[in-house]
Amino acid sequence: MSFMVQIFKLQMKTIDVKGMACPMPLIETKKALKEIEEGESLKVIIDNATSVINVLRFLEDNGVPVEKTQAGNITELTVNKQDSDIENAEVDEYCTIDLPPDNNFVLVFAKNRIGEGSEELGKMLVGGFLNTFKEMEKLPQKVIFLNSGIDLVLKGSPTIPILKEYEKSGVELLACGTCLEFYEKVDEVAVSKVSNAYDILNATINAGKVISF
Numbered sequence: 001m002s003f004m005v006q007i008f009k010l011q012m013k014t015i016d017v018k019g020m021a022c023p024m025p026l027i028e029t030k031k032a033l034k035e036i037e038e039g040e041s042l043k044v045i046i047d048n049a050t051s052v053i054n055v056l057r058f059l060e061d062n063g064v065p066v067e068k069t070q071a072g073n074i075t076e077l078t079v080n081k082q083d084s085d086i087e088n089a090e091v092d093e094y095c096t097i098d099l100p101p102d103n104n105f106v107l108v109f110a111k112n113r114i115g116e117g118s119e120e121l122g123k124m125l126v127g128g129f130l131n132t133f134k135e136m137e138k139l140p141q142k143v144i145f146l147n148s149g150i151d152l153v154l155k156g157s158p159t160i161p162i163l164k165e166y167e168k169s170g171v172e173l174l175a176c177g178t179c180l181e182f183y184e185k186v187d188e189v190a191v192s193k194v195s196n197a198y199d200i201l202n203a204t205i206n207a208g209k210v211i212s213f
Contacts, residue, residue, distance in 0.1 A: 013040070018047040018074070021196075025051040026058055029079075033064075036081055044077040049186050050177040050194040052077070057189070104208035107133075107140045109149035114213045126152060129213070130162045139166065140211075142203045145175045145192060149213075153192040154185055163191045174200055 015032045017025040025046055032042050046052050052068075052075045059066045059079060067078045113122025114129060133139060143166065145153055152159045153175050167173060173192035180186045180194060204210050 012043060014043040014045065016045045017051065018045060020051065021048065023054075025055050029055055029058070033079070033081055038081050040081055042079040042081065044079065046075045046077065047073050049073075049075075049181060050196065053180075053186055053189055053194045105140050106203055106207040106210050107143045108146065108204070108210060108212040109144070109152055110146045110212060112148045112151035126213075127159055127162065130159060130166070134162070134165065134169075139169055139171050141207065142172045142174060143192075144195075144200055144203060145173070145179075146200075147176070147179055150175050150179050150183065150185060153190060154188040155190040157190070160190050167191065172203075174203065176200065 013032055013036050015028055017028050020028070025044070025048070029042070029044050032044075036042055044055060046055065055077060056066060056068065059077070064082060065080050069076045069078070109126070112126070113119055114125040115122050143163070151157060153163065153173065163173060174195035175189060175192040177186075177194045177196050180189065186194065
């Protein structure tokens, strides 16, 4: 074994988060990044599709280069630590603010449009409604995306800019992980957390009001 290979191995830290549910893989990744020096590498081994997409978004949003390799249901993320402030980044919310008490309501998009009839009109209405809520300063606490509603958070969706504004304003976006996997769209998420049935049901049960489209 050459001297250079030995040095590389010393500089590659590995963490195995298989079997862990979110947010633990995020927490462990952030912790490991704190323990290595700038320029060193970290390998994260994950077996949960939801955790993969959330860790990827966390790293990419904070300017940390990452390479992804897949072998069956095992994903390896290789991270090269750069000069970033990721140690101070929140793993749960990147930009959290307190919403007013009267914003205790949740929006649920169970399809990629509003209403029946013209599909084209229904898709136009989605953006209109989201913009109107923001103009009325009545943002929901959470927005949930189910079934074909996940289309609204995928790359290329015209609703991505307004949804990113929602996130920056403290609104939590939750996309159904089972739905994303069913439609094979997990890797196309551009905004929103990949969530699960427990978190989605908990959000609706504890909301003062649920508005479903």
